[in-house]
Amino acid sequence: MTTQTVLAEAASVGGGEAVTFWILAPLALIGAIGMVWARNAVHSALWLVLTMLCLGVFYVLQAGPFIGMVQIIVYTGAIMMLFLFVLMLVGRDASDSLIETLRGQRTAAIVLALGFAGLVGTGLFRALAGVTAIGLDKPNAEGNVQGIARLLFTKYVFAFELTSALLITAAVGAMVLAHVERRKEDRMDQVATMKARFRPGSYPGPKPGPGVFATSSSVATPARLPDGRLTDRSIPEILPVRELTAEETSLKGTDKK
Amino acid sequence: MNAVYLAQDPTLADFGKDPWWLVLGKIVFAFVFGLLATLLGVWFERRVVGRMAVRPGPNQVGPFGLLQTLADGLKMAFKEDILPRTADKVVFFFAPTISVICAVTALSVVPFGPMVSIFGHHTPLQVTDVSVAVLVILACSSMGIYGIVLGGWASGSTYPLLGGLRSSAQMISYEVAMGLSIVAVFMTAGTMSTSGIVAAQGDATRLTILGTEIPAPGWYAILLLPSFIIFFIATVGETNRAPFDLPEAESELVAGFMTEYSSLKFALFMLSEYVSMVTMSAVTTTLFLGGWRAPWPITLWSGANSGWWPMLWFFGKVLILVFVFVWLRGTLPRLRYDQFMRFGWKVLLPINLVWILVLSGLRSIEDWQTRDRLLATAIGAGVLLLATLFWPSRKKEPKPTVQEQVNSRPHGSFPLPPMDLQVPPSPRTKRVVAEREPANIAAGSDSREV
Numbered sequence: 123m124t125t126q127t128v129l130a131e132a133a134s135v136g137g138g139e140a141v142t143f144w145i146l147a148p149l150a151l152i153g154a155i156g157m158v159w160a161r162n163a164v165h166s167a168l169w170l171v172l173t174m175l176c177l178g179v180f181y182v183l184q185a186g187p188f189i190g191m192v193q194i195i196v197y198t199g200a201i202m203m204l205f206l207f208v209l210m211l212v213g214r215d216a217s218d219s220l221i222e223t224l225r226g227q228r229t230a231a232i233v234l235a236l237g238f239a240g241l242v243g244t245g246l247f248r249a250l251a252g253v254t255a256i257g258l259d260k261p262n263a264e265g266n267v268q269g270i271a272r273l274l275f276t277k278y279v280f281a282f283e284l285t286s287a288l289l290i291t292a293a294v295g296a297m298v299l300a301h302v303e304r305r306k307e308d309r310m311d312q313v314a315t316m317k318a319r320f321r322p323g324s325y326p327g328p329k330p331g332p333g334v335f336a337t338s339s340s341v342a343t344p345a346r347l348p349d350g351r352l353t354d355r356s357i358p359e360i361l362p363v364r365e366l367t368a369e370e371t372s373l374k375g376t377d378k379k
Numbered sequence: 380m381n382a383v384y385l386a387q388d389p390t391l392a393d394f395g396k397d398p399w400w401l402v403l404g405k406i407v408f409a410f411v412f413g414l415l416a417t418l419l420g421v422w423f424e425r426r427v428v429g430r431m432a433v434r435p436g437p438n439q440v441g442p443f444g445l446l447q448t449l450a451d452g453l454k455m456a457f458k459e460d461i462l463p464r465t466a467d468k469v470v471f472f473f474a475p476t477i478s479v480i481c482a483v484t485a486l487s488v489v490p491f492g493p494m495v496s497i498f499g500h501h502t503p504l505q506v507t508d509v510s511v512a513v514l515v516i517l518a519c520s521s522m523g524i525y526g527i528v529l530g531g532w533a534s535g536s537t538y539p540l541l542g543g544l545r546s547s548a549q550m551i552s553y554e555v556a557m558g559l560s561i562v563a564v565f566m567t568a569g570t571m572s573t574s575g576i577v578a579a580q581g582d583a584t585r586l587t588i589l590g591t592e593i594p595a596p597g598w599y600a601i602l603l604l605p606s607f608i609i610f611f612i613a614t615v616g617e618t619n620r621a622p623f624d625l626p627e628a629e630s631e632l633v634a635g636f637m638t639e640y641s642s643l644k645f646a647l648f649m650l651s652e653y654v655s656m657v658t659m660s661a662v663t664t665t666l667f668l669g670g671w672r673a674p675w676p677i678t679l680w681s682g683a684n685s686g687w688w689p690m691l692w693f694f695g696k697v698l699i700l701v702f703v704f705v706w707l708r709g710t711l712p713r714l715r716y717d718q719f720m721r722f723g724w725k726v727l728l729p730i731n732l733v734w735i736l737v738l739s740g741l742r743s744i745e746d747w748q749t750r751d752r753l754l755a756t757a758i759g760a761g762v763l764l765l766a767t768l769f770w771p772s773r774k775k776e777p778k779p780t781v782q783e784q785v786n787s788r789p790h791g792s793f794p795l796p797p798m799d800l801q802v803p804p805s806p807r808t809k810r811v812v813a814e815r816e817p818a819n820i821a822a823g824s825d826s827r828e829v
Contacts, residue, residue, distance in 0.1 A: 164532060188510075194518040194522070195517050195521055195554075204551065210547070322792045349796060
């Protein structure tokens with residue numbers, strides 16, 4: 123904790139913090155640009171992971187170790203993993219098609235993005251121009267985690283609970299939308315599936331063999347069922363039962379005279 | 380002496396004061412520990428599983444086969460490094476390194492021992508500690524799965540992709556159980572730093588049994604038994620070890636996510652598997668088994684928890700946990716995928732939530748007066764009793780007799796032999812005997828057997 127409080131000294135940026143920032147900030151930007159530019163969806167997700175990791179380290183640098191670690195665990199660890207899961211289900215060859223369906227879409231997007239970035243940049247710059255940073259020393263006095271816990275469970279408890287209720291609603295809603303309604307009697311559990319396999323007429327086992335009652339081992343002899351009845355199922359369909367005609371049984375006239 | 384004894388437990392303020400060479404030394408130590416643990420761990424696992432399977436295991440290279448893993452590692456380095464044509468080359472290359480880096484990094488916040496003196500510097504036997512050290516470990520383990528998932532995806536073939544898919548789903552579901560079981564530790568210890576958690580487990584409550592005072596261990600494995608069990612199960616799931624080794628299920632997916640890997644990249648995956656097994660054992664030791672603290676009979680000796688000795692207890696505990704990992708592998712068959720998921724979401728998670736609820740209830744009535752506390756406990760117990768009383772019971776129907784089962788079969792079922800079947804003598808036997816009889820008659824001298 124000492125290192126973090128040292129790093130967050132008001133209005134002074136430590137050497138370590140500056141070095142880390144100048145290494146990771148370009149990486150975060152590259153990740154963000156790469157996310158947009160990558161054609162492959164999984165590559166896109168990986169660039170986003172890079173940006174999120176950098177952001178997590180930034181949080182840690184700025185005296186917020188808890189939020190930094192939670193960023194890494196929850197966003198890169200769980201949520202991006204879910205993204206990857208879905209992308210892998212879609213298939214690895216799914217790349218963006220570069221055919222534009224809207225005319226002038228690219229130009230419009232670039233102009234709008236530049237405009238938005240300019241707006242946000244100037245807004246932030248003007249808002250922060252006269253602000254002196256006081257750091258997080260006071261809220262972190264008892265420890266970062268304890269400070270967050272105190273705020274979450276006292277001042278912001280209602281907002282926190284509302285957010286969680288919203289998230290649960292979203293999750294339940296997604297489940298309801300994705301749920302395929304099946305009537306209870308239509309559902310086949312394992313026992314029902316097994317019974318269906320063995321229901322009369324679809325005996326799944328091997329064809330019955332001749333058994334103890336058989337009098338001949340010929341393929342054409344029908345087998346006997348366990349109760350002694352004959353069954354045709356043991357005779358291969360490839361051997362049609364037929365009587366030889368008189369012509370076939372007669373001498374072919376090839377024998378020696 | 381007293382001051383020295385008190386200073387044994389490092390606090391967060393003790394970190395970040397080491398000179399650079401000491402930091403470097405600690406990092407190298409942790410790294411070498413991971414590598415050596417892998418070398419010995421593979422040998423240990425093969426020997427122990429061999430013993431369980433009543434066979435010797437590797438015993439040719441070096442004394443007791445100790446150098447077998449080294450030989451295997453050298454062999455792997457000289458094998459051809461195959462890059463599949465359909466592989467995504469960059470991701471394919473980086474995946475194993477991600478796994479190894481994350482597995483080793485988690486070791487940096489594991490306390491190996493108390494404050495010791497190294498060349499005049501009073502320093503804790505731990506690379507570093509932060510106020511959220513346990514979360515660092517969680518983050519490392521969750522990032523390590525990326526290596527497996529990406530390796531499976533980048534290989535560009537079906538079995539690795541299936542392994543990667545399984546791994547990602549497995550990691551998401553088991554990390555929830557893992558995180559929730561750590562919550563109980565946080566609540567009891569009041570800190571998230573690993574050295575703080577080890578220190579909190581040192582406050583042994585003393586039990587007086589038959590006049591002798593026995594210090595009951597303050598280990599969270601005993602105080603928070605449900606959390607410990609769930610954490611260890613989740614650990615096995617998180618490290619992809621049997622019986623939860625679905626991502627590399629060799630009987631279904633060839634080798635799962637690492638089917639297409641060969642040579643050093645394969646060796647890196649093996650390394651990461653064993654390092655993460657050791658790391659997770661070390662983390663379990665730290666969180667639940669008192670870390671480097673000596674177990675009870677040893678604590679009678681006053682110097683047990685000071686100096687370099689605690690490292691021995693720490694390694695002993697880690698070794699026992701690694702043995703349990705191996706034991707599980709040698710004993711349990713692999714779970715089916717849906718059973719595995721159901722176990723994580725429908726068993727581990729609800730038990731964990733209820734346990735945290737009970738624990739926080741117990742913690743919050745701790746300060747109350749005795750009468751109120753009894754009342755609260757009685758109400759809780761009453762609710763529990765009523766719930767068990769009115770829980771819908773599933774009574775099993777009596778099993779029908781064989782004759783009833785036969786009679787209840789639908790018309791047209793596959794026929795059964797009669798219950799009193801007398802097998803008639805085979806007609807063929809008779810014929811064989813009849814045919815043989817002439818052979819018994821003495822033949823003429825000119826007849827010859829052919």
